[in-house]
Amino acid sequence: MEHVNSGRHISSQFDEELKEVRNAVLSMGGVVEKQLTDAIQAIKASDHELADRVLSNDTRVNALEMDIDNACTQLIAKRQPTARDLRQIIATFKTIADLERIGDEVKRIAAVAKESFSSEQQHLLAALENLGQLVLNMLRTVLNAFARMDAEEALEVHRTDQGIDRQYEGMLRQLMTYMMEDPRSIPKIMDVVFSARSLERIGDRCQNIAEYVIYNVHGKDVRHTSDEDMEQTVRKTR
Amino acid sequence: MEHVNSGRHISSQFDEELKEVRNAVLSMGGVVEKQLTDAIQAIKASDHELADRVLSNDTRVNALEMDIDNACTQLIAKRQPTARDLRQIIATFKTIADLERIGDEVKRIAAVAKESFSSEQQHLLAALENLGQLVLNMLRTVLNAFARMDAEEALEVHRTDQGIDRQYEGMLRQLMTYMMEDPRSIPKIMDVVFSARSLERIGDRCQNIAEYVIYNVHGKDVRHTSDEDMEQTVRKTR
Numbered sequence: 001m002e003h004v005n006s007g008r009h010i011s012s013q014f015d016e017e018l019k020e021v022r023n024a025v026l027s028m029g030g031v032v033e034k035q036l037t038d039a040i041q042a043i044k045a046s047d048h049e050l051a052d053r054v055l056s057n058d059t060r061v062n063a064l065e066m067d068i069d070n071a072c073t074q075l076i077a078k079r080q081p082t083a084r085d086l087r088q089i090i091a092t093f094k095t096i097a098d099l100e101r102i103g104d105e106v107k108r109i110a111a112v113a114k115e116s117f118s119s120e121q122q123h124l125l126a127a128l129e130n131l132g133q134l135v136l137n138m139l140r141t142v143l144n145a146f147a148r149m150d151a152e153e154a155l156e157v158h159r160t161d162q163g164i165d166r167q168y169e170g171m172l173r174q175l176m177t178y179m180m181e182d183p184r185s186i187p188k189i190m191d192v193v194f195s196a197r198s199l200e201r202i203g204d205r206c207q208n209i210a211e212y213v214i215y216n217v218h219g220k221d222v223r224h225t226s227d228e229d230m231e232q233t234v235r236k237t238r
Numbered sequence: 239m240e241h242v243n244s245g246r247h248i249s250s251q252f253d254e255e256l257k258e259v260r261n262a263v264l265s266m267g268g269v270v271e272k273q274l275t276d277a278i279q280a281i282k283a284s285d286h287e288l289a290d291r292v293l294s295n296d297t298r299v300n301a302l303e304m305d306i307d308n309a310c311t312q313l314i315a316k317r318q319p320t321a322r323d324l325r326q327i328i329a330t331f332k333t334i335a336d337l338e339r340i341g342d343e344v345k346r347i348a349a350v351a352k353e354s355f356s357s358e359q360q361h362l363l364a365a366l367e368n369l370g371q372l373v374l375n376m377l378r379t380v381l382n383a384f385a386r387m388d389a390e391e392a393l394e395v396h397r398t399d400q401g402i403d404r405q406y407e408g409m410l411r412q413l414m415t416y417m418m419e420d421p422r423s424i425p426k427i428m429d430v431v432f433s434a435r436s437l438e439r440i441g442d443r444c445q446n447i448a449e450y451v452i453y454n455v456h457g458k459d460v461r462h463t464s465d466e467d468m469e470q471t472v473r474k475t476r
Binding site for chain 1: 297300301304307308311314315318319320321324325328331332335410414417418419421422424425428431432435459461462
């Protein structure tokens with residue numbers, strides 16, 4: 001297919017294709033959100049069967065990433081997008097890569113739900129569940145921001161990661177205290193530590209997605225910039 | 239700039255630009271490799287000054303990623319690459335994202351080099367250093383595979399990650415035993431645990447880069463496929 005690139009697309013067919021890709025990202029986001037919801041529920045209810053389902057469903061997440069990745073490559077090759085359209089595709093590549101890795105972290109969390117914990121250890125799981133809920137909220141919000149390409153919401157969600165980091169640090173200190181008090185439980189507590197860390201990492205990845213939304217809307221790469229710079233980018237009249 | 243897309247580029251100027259981007263990735267890889275080398279050396283020699291340098295140099299890694307990212311976006315917008323050229327640019331986007339995150343893991347490792355360890359704890363650092371050397375080798379090899387776009391070497395390096403995972407698992411068990419034997423040292427040992435995990439993650443990211451090399455050379459996305467499928471893709475006559 002040959003066509004003249006005029007620096008902007010005029011094809012409504014292309015708009016349609018871009019919309020399809022965006023919807024596919026949102027579907028993938030929905031699957032990942034469901035995976036995290038289920039993993040947290042599996043921990044809460046010590047539901048081994050649900051944990052198994054989360055583990056096996058990760059292949060769906062992987063397949064979705066590869067499909068969307070391929071669709072984006074085709075779209076660039078076929079449509080030669082520039083400016084904002086190109087930015088959207090680049091942001092999509094990155095977003096799905098982070099979603100796929102969130103899926104991997106969720107798998108690690110689900111694996112812990114398959115372990116058996118004594119009744120005294122149940123409160124460890126409760127702390128994990130609390131952190132999980134915070135992170136789940138962050139994931140939901142950033143997917144919303146992506147769906148509506150809302151840079152202001154993306155900035156808000158970017159900031160909530162600080163709270164998650166603080167909660168994670170506090171939980172880590174508490175877990176180390178438990179380990180010191182009851183050294184025999186160390187291997188079990190280490191599993192909880194790694195799950196908490198996975199949750200913290202999911203928060204970081206939600207931050208990444210928030211940055212891609214801002215990049216998509218404002219055309220400015222805000223990674224590694226200060227919160228003030230980010231705010232300035234977002235508040236700027238478009 | 240308008241031009242007709244004929245499905246393949248004929249511009250030697252474009253070849254030059256692609257080469258420049260590839261060289262920039264190799265420079266970035268060199269910086270990351272140096273960062274990891276220094277972090278390991280800082281641990282070995284308890285060199286706090288060197289650790290500080292690693293921590294502050296991470297901004298260079300971040301800046302390089304943003305520069306190359308931007309250059310790739312410009313290249314797509316300006317040149318409308320297709321087929322293998324496009325694949326190279328897509329693979330570059332992904333490679334530099336992994337390199338940047340390797341840089342983040344290296345920072346976590348360097349932070350441990352700034353802690354003080356008692357003489358009895360020095361052997362923990364020796365185990366960390368051993369694992370570090372393995373991972374450093376893996377990083378060097380995958381950067382070589384990228385430089386020469388050598389899919390066979392990429393496949394080889396992909397396989398070495400198994401050995402790193404085994405070594406990491408063994409180290410983790412050993413560290414948990416130490417924690418049980420000397421609970422007061424738990425916070426310090428946890429730092430070593432997280433560093434070991436960072437090294438293990440760097441191995442995973444080297445695997446990712448190996449997969450992008452295979453994708454670039456053979457046009458097949460080999461993520462989430464079996465080792466046999468990957469081998470079949472690579473051994474296929476081109």
